[in-house]
Amino acid sequence: MTEKTDPQPERPPTGIISDFVYGGASKDEPLFMEVAIKEDGRVVLFHNKPFKNELSWLEFDLGTNELDFVLDDGEIRDLGIPLKEDVAKHMQNSHQILMVLLDDVTGEAKEGNYIPLIIRRD
Numbered sequence: 829m830t831e832k833t834d835p836q837p838e839r840p841p842t843g844i845i846s847d848f849v850y851g852g853a854s855k856d857e858p859l860f861m862e863v864a865i866k867e868d869g870r871v872v873l874f875h876n877k878p879f880k881n882e883l884s885w886l887e888f889d890l891g892t893n894e895l896d897f898v899l900d901d902g903e904i905r906d907l908g909i910p911l912k913e914d915v916a917k918h919m920q921n922s923h924q925i926l927m928v929l930l931d932d933v934t935g936e937a938k939e940g941n942y943i944p945l946i947i948r949r950d
Contacts, residue, residue, distance in 0.1 A: 847907045848897065849877035860930070863895070863911055865918045871945070872926045883927070886943040888919045897921075919949055 849859055860876040873886075887896040893910040894927070915936075928940040 848881070848899070849875075849879055857932075861907065863915050863925075865915060869918055869921065870926065871915075871918055871922045872928060873931045874928050874930055876930045876932050878929060883943050884923055885946055887946045887948055888916075890916075890920060891949070905943055919945070 851857060860874070864874065865873050867874055879897075881899045883899065884898050884900050884902075887898060887904075888894070888911075889896075893913070893916040895907040895911060896943045897905040897907070899905070910916075922945050925940045925945050926940055927943050929938045930936065931938050
């Protein structure tokens with residue numbers, strides 16, 4: 829009797845998130861991104877630069893605590909740092925993340941929308 833095993837599909841290469849926003853990121857104009865947990869446990873991601881392409885969904889890896897952005901064309905962008913454990917524990921109970929674009933000058937919320945969240949358990 830032989831055991832059938834399916835190889836894991838290889839993930840496409842992951843790019844950096846600063847290439848995914850208008851204006852990029854520089855020392856003079858840094859890209860700000862922060863993941864926060866609301867009092868009710870919902871996840872919010874604040875950012876100060878608009879994205880060049882529409883997001884299809886976000887993926888969170890429970891093993892590495894890394895958050896990836898998946899674009900409409902299938903391209904993947906990595907947040908660049910793993911999330912802190914106290915933030916990461918809320919991700920596994922979430923199905924979507926509220927993305928809030930902040931005004932670079934005032935810091936006020938300009939717009940927000942929910943993006944689906946996929947949880948990976950590699």
